[in-house]
Amino acid sequence: MSRAATRKKRRLYMVVAGLLLLGTATALVLTAFQDNLVFFYSPTDVQAKKVGEDRRFRLGGLVKEGSVIKAGSEVRFTVTDMNADLPVSYAGILPDLFREGQGVVAEGKLDRSGVFVAKEVLAKHDENYMPPEVADALKKSGQWTGAQTEAASHKAPKN
Amino acid sequence: MTLSIAELGQFSLALALCVALVQSIVPLWGAQRGDGAMMAMARPGAVALFLLVAIAFGCLTYSFVVSDFSVSVVAQNSHSDKPMLYKVAGVWGNHEGSLLLWITALTFFGLAVALTGRNLPPQLRARALSVQAMITFGFLLFILLTSNPFIRLNPPPMDGKGLNPLLQDPGLAFHPPMLYLGYVGFSMAFSFAVAALIEGRVDAAWARWVRPWTLTAWVFLTLGIALGSWWAYYELGWGGWWYWDPVENASFMPWLAGTALLHSAIVVEKRDSLKSWTILLSILTFAMSLLGTFLVRSGVLTSVHAFATDPTRGMFVLLLLAVSVGGALILYAFRAPSLQGGGLFTPISREGGLLLNNLLMTTAMATVLLGTLYPLIADALVLGKVSVGAPFFNAVFVPLMVPLIVVMGIGPMLAWKRGDLRGALSRLWVALAATAVTMAGSWLYVGGTVDDLLAAFGFGLAAWLLVATLVEWAERIRLFRAPAGESLRRAANLPRAAWGMTLAHAGMALVVAGVTASSAYKGELVQSQKIGETVRIAGYDVTLTAATTVPGPNYEAQRGVFEVRKDGALIAVLTPEKRLYRSPPMPTTEAAIHTNGLSDLYTVIGDPDPALPGAYVTRLYHEPLVPLLWYGALLMAAGGLVSLTDRRHRVGAPVRKRAGAAAAAAAKA
Structure with missing residues (x-):
């Protein structure tokens, strides 16, 4: 076989292998997306969209002041975006920076009585950090003042 | 100022x-x-x-x-x-x-x-x-x-x-x-x-x-x-x-x-x-x-x-x-x-x-x-x-990683330009046998149910990579094929880059085993535990004996004392803490971990339980083979370092061949 033909053949192998891999990867990605994409809702969204019981989603907002009740390893609290509230129950230890009046993101499902049963409450490392979705949810409900981050923060004004 | x-x-x-x-x-x-x-x-x-x-x-x-x-x-x-x-x-x-x-x-x-x-x-x-x-x-x-x-x-x-x-x-x-x-x-x-x-x-x-x-x-x-x-x-x-x-x-x-x-x-x-x-x-x-x-x-x-x-x-x-x-x-x-x-x-x-x-x-x-x-x-x-x-x-x-690991075992056995797959596989019979034994053995060991099949497959992959890497190394130094002296001499003369590959690939095998075990068999217990109460996890009896407040340099800690027993014998006393730092005022959790080199017992103390006086919310994890992740990563890095000291990087200027190159460079300029 001539050198040029071999080169073409080799290129063909590579292209076929590449395409095969790309196809597999696309198929994997699409099926995984179908099963594992988790939507983010604010309490207002949950009311408006009538989210079903079996749908796993992320809930974000502020932990309502005075709503946290601890009983053993189970915790109940309310997440609010100042427009709507949603009761949450969670079995487990809350992250260290979980606090009333601060932003929170939890992942789980609604139960039959409309309580959000959280499978996990996402931790964060920095108390000044507000997840962008929570900030957006608050902006959408018209309750964003920027004070939510400032109030709890010890940040000196920049510059 | x-x-x-x-x-x-x-x-x-x-x-x-x-x-x-x-x-x-x-x-x-x-x-x-x-x-x-x-x-x-x-x-x-x-x-x-x-x-x-x-x-x-x-x-x-x-x-x-x-x-x-x-x-x-x-x-x-x-x-x-x-x-x-x-x-x-x-x-x-x-x-x-x-x-x-x-x-x-x-x-x-x-x-x-x-x-x-x-x-x-x-x-x-x-x-x-x-x-x-x-x-x-x-x-x-x-x-x-x-x-x-x-x-x-x-x-x-x-x-x-x-x-x-x-x-x-x-x-x-x-x-x-x-x-x-x-x-x-x-x-x-x-x-x-x-x-x-x-x-x-x-x-x-x-x-x-x-x-x-x-x-x-x-x-x-x-x-x-x-x-x-x-x-x-x-x-x-x-x-x-x-x-x-x-x-x-x-x-x-x-x-x-x-x-x-x-x-x-x-x-x-x-x-x-x-x-x-x-x-x-x-x-x-x-x-x-x-x-x-x-x-x-x-x-x-x-x-x-x-x-x-x-x-x-x-x-x-x-x-x-x-x-x-x-x-x-x-x-x-x-x-x-x-x-x-x-x-x-x-x-x-x-x-x-x-x-x-x-x-x-x-x-x-x-x-x-x-x-x-x-x-x-x-x-x-x-x-x-x-x-x-x-x-x-x-x-x-x-x-995507599964075929990668399979290929990682075979690739180094193939010749440049044109390899012999059947020959490579037959030289890897030890690795194939080790894979089969590991799969069957680990499957039976962990319980032998349908749910354990995937994990057994993971352990098999790890064994495949580890043994295939070792086989390749053994072939290079003609281990067991030549007198021990010659093998030693060959090992000493092996290019550092080859050593590097062996170490890094073996490290990867350890990581695969660690990932498999920790994702399939991590044990977790969360409970409200009274002082003196004992909880059992993965064969360990863990007793919460005390919870005290201790000062730190820039924080105050609530420290729990866990006594860990196995078959009645005290093997460790663990003291996890929940700290409250003064500046900035922020709580952190300090876990206490007992390791036997292959698996970890991980303890965390939480807040006192308001519903049950004298009790604390505690969390215990059993983390099998997690230390392998750290060993594996270290081995990979060590492989990289060894390869870095390869002779070809230290000695001799790599000289560009072919005079045509100069012409090409001139044409571009």
Whole structure:
């Protein structure tokens, strides 16, 4: 076989292998997306969209002041975006920076009585950090003042 | 206000900006014109750039060490009663300082090339250092315009706000420098790639010059990721070591691309093939480093590891990314067609194996990239706010890794150019047997149900990789085939690069075993535990004997005392803490871990249970084989280091062959 033909053949192998891999990867990605994409809702969204019981989603907002009740390893609290509230129950230890009046993101499902049963409450490392979705949810409900981050923060004004 | 050290630092940075500007133009121009004097400027230029940035870094460190709270970043991130280690670590525990560390690493690599690259052709060195200076220029502009670390406060506060307590930990003190040396180290491969594109030629010598830098970066990145993962494991109190969080992915993507680059560069060096692909990978790897910096710095994605961030700074990194990578890709589009591949090979060959490694690595990287960025894409296209979590990544990433590990066992057994698959497999019969035995054995050991099949498969893969790697090594030294003396002599004469591969691949096998065990058999117990009460987990009896309050240097801790017994015998007393730091006032969880070298018992104490007086919420985890992850990562890094000391990097200038090259270079000029 001539050198040029071999080169073409080799290129063909590579292209076929590449395409095969790309196809597999696309198929994997699409099926995984179908099963594992988790939507983010604010309490207002949950009311408006009538989210079903079996749908796993992320809930974000502020932990309502005075709503946290601890009983053993189970915790109940309310997440609010100042427009709507949603009761949450969670079995487990809350992250260290979980606090009333601060932003929170939890992942789980609604139960039959409309309580959000959280499978996990996402931790964060920095108390000044507000997840962008929570900030957006608050902006959408018209309750964003920027004070939510400032109030709890010890940040000196920049510059 | 001591000696205006901060002003000296600022001045030094401004000066560095000017030097970087000159350095990005003069040597490059000199190389185009063939002007030796202009090219020669590159080396002193790189030294000056490093010294200036190092002075600035030293000034900032000094401000932290003496707690000069008139400097804004010191006031916000340090505190006078913080231990010295964390005063120093505080330098990079914030945005401005970590950016300065980034630039210091960038110029350090430039310095290293200037000092060690004696045998580099002057054109290539001048161009590479110029490109490196361009990147430095961009980042210096970034720091001076948006993130000046030397801004003063007037009046200065009495004391600082302190460093985030989660960062006050030895694991995290060293994590950022490691990670950054890794990220930034890939800039050198990028600069060399761009220089080669300008020059219009890539050959075995080029690959050999770039290899040490890629390897160095890879070793640091591997260690950096492992350190970060280890820190998350013991510091966050959740017993997890990987969350597929955007910030973790940000460091993982350059690692995947860099690993692919490391392997494809071998083909360029040995067989003069896959050149244009290797150049593309060099660009891609650094692009992933920049993207990682952008994701971490901008806070556009929700992350458990995110610290307070500033979107405007994110835009600047994005701009840098667009300019540098966009520019490099345009250059690539023009020049790549002229990079003719040399050696031919059949699909079943060493090259074929390495190419498959590359395809799988980059595909895996692409899926991680897609999963990480998808929330941004969905948001931009108004598809709703979504998050992509661990289940997605596990479903996509794991199936791609399985063939990779299978090939990792076979590839090194194949000859260059044309390999013999059947022959390789028959030489690997020991590995095949070990795989079968491990699968069956581990399956029966863990219970033998249908649910255990997947884990048994994972253990089998780990055994396959480990034994296949050892078989390859044994063949090289003719173990058991030749007298022991000859085997020893052969082992001593084995190229360091071969040792490196053996170590790194074996390390990967350990990681596979660790990942499998910890994802399939992690045990978790959360309960309200009274003083004196005993809980049983994975054969351990864990008794909470006391809970007391103890003072620390800058915190107060609630300490639980757990007695761990196995079959009645006391084997460990664990004292996890829940700490409340004073400045900033923030609680942290300090887990206490008992390890037997193969598995960990992980204990956490929580708040007192309000419903049950005298009881505390406690969490216990049994983490089987998790230590293998750390051993594996260390082994991989050790493999990289050993390979770095290979003879071909130490001795002898790789000399460019063929006189035609000079003509080609002249034609381009």
